[in-house]
Amino acid sequence: MRVLVIEDNPDIVANMHDFLEPLGYELDAARTGKAGLGFLRDYPYDVIVLDLMLPGMDGLDVCRELRTSLGVRTPLLILTARDTVPDKVAGFEAGADDYLVKPFSLAELDARLKALSRRGPSLTAQTVLRFGELELDPSTHEARRAGQLLRLTPTCYQLLCVLVRAAPQLVTREQLEHEIWRDDRPDSDALRTHIHALRHVLDKPFGTPMLRTIPGVGFRLVASDEA
Template sequence: MRVLLVEDNADLAANVGDYLEAHQHTVDFAYDGPSGLAAAANGAFDVVILDRLLPGFDGATLCRRLRDEHGVTTPVLMLTALDTVANRVDGLAAGADDYLVKPFAMAELEARLKALNRRASGRIASGALRVADLEYDPRTCEARRAGQTLPLNPSTRRILEFLMRQTDRIVTRKELEYLLWGDEVPDGDVLRAHMHALRNVIDRPFPRKLLHTLRGTGYRLADLGDTADDGD
């Protein structure tokens, strides 16, 4: 793989670079937000490792601009020193595909990069996201399944994009609640109502279920070969 590492800690960057290069990967480096954005936007990388806190502007801003302004769909793994729901959701909502909390094992970092590289084959060349026959284009905010346009409101659209960027990963209820409302979650199980509405649109009219509920934990958007059901 050709990897771009955007990390302002020179010692950590050197250690990661040495490890990946010893495992037959090519690593390019950037040490702040502006240079990282320029490199990621102009280079042909398989994956990008992006620190959450950077000089110039932070990793979330870099990732969001990479997706929105440049249309780059290269998988991004974000490094974060804080393992909080808010910190993770901010990075993932900005367009990151995965996150890893510092300190981390180099072997896990490489394994996650390889997984991201494999998952990238599920993205359409146009920059849209795809899971099985479900497609969503963040640039046009249009969703389609089996060629049919899907009606989404702003909340279900945000949830769908977030879940599609995290394909196969279990996304917790807290992450989705923070995505929609930040720290001011409304009373009642409003999230369940949104998930019910999303399932009605993306699953109910089709024979195969893609949105899976893990009771007491969260949700997973994945092609597991299940037939559609009525679970929320």
């Protein structure tokens, strides 16, 4: 079973490796939410173990991001010291499948991981996003315009998801940067570069542009018949 552990405590990660790997598990570990999302964009996993108290992007934000923008349906177990009912409700509402409170038994963790693996992908609905000629399928990470597949980078796909969900309303530069990079924002030219790449794929091959820039404010999508 291949498991992604998103946990910033090296001792907990080491204990998981020592206990689970002899049982046949393959573990990858990420110490930040952003790094964990990077793993999930590139590799398939059977189960995800996610700590809530992460530096920068916290676990609930990671959970929401992977369930919405990335469309990841992999079973997910939240691992945390927070044990109140509201904390657990928040975790499940964000898209978690199970909850294990620290300190925990590694034998119990093993049992829960096996149960989640047998359950298979989360049944959380993966709603296809549509606006005008656009159609985005979070379950496959595919985007199409007028039926034509758009070859998008992961970041451009995320940007388009945010814009489609808001369409036809404006999305500010600050909102886009927060949705893509959270608190770990890159230099000021990064968003402009990705928007340029998105426009090249989304609009250039077609007769009418859908992505509009509102100078000094942000961006919005318009239906093809409004362009």
